[in-house]
Amino acid sequence: MGDKRFPYSxxxxxxxxxxxxxxxxSAEATVVKRGRVTIVETVVKTCTGETAxxxxxxxxxxxxxxxxPHRKT
Numbered sequence: 001m002g003d004k005r006f007p008y009s010x011x012x013x014x015x016x017x018x019x020x021x022x023x024x025x026s027a028e029a030t031v032v033k034r035g036r037v038t039i040v041e042t043v044v045k046t047c048t049g050e051t052a053x054x055x056x057x058x059x060x061x062x063x064x065x066x067x068x069p070h071r072k073t
Contacts, residue, residue: 004064005061005064006061006064007038007060007061008059008061008062009057009058010058010059010060011057011058012055012056012057012058013056013057014054015053015055016052016053017051017053018050018051018052019052020046020047020048020050023047024047025047025052026044027043027044027045028045029041029042032056035061036061037058037059037060037061038058038059039056039058040056040059041054041055042055042056043055
């Protein structure tokens with residue numbers, strides 16, 4: 001896998017603001033901070049463009065060859 005890092009989610013925070021019974025919905029994610037600890041903000045929009053949900057996730061960037069249940073032995 002080389003120097004690729006895997007983003008382990010260590011915290012998720014989601015605020016549901018409204019529902020969209022018709023769809024389709026869309027989402028756009030933005031990296032707020034990049035590094036060993038990476039923070040991503042995601043905005044979910046309804047089919048009319050109204051904000052349906054706000055999500056912030058924090059990820060610990062790890063080497064998948066050294067950490068985790070998927071580690072190759």
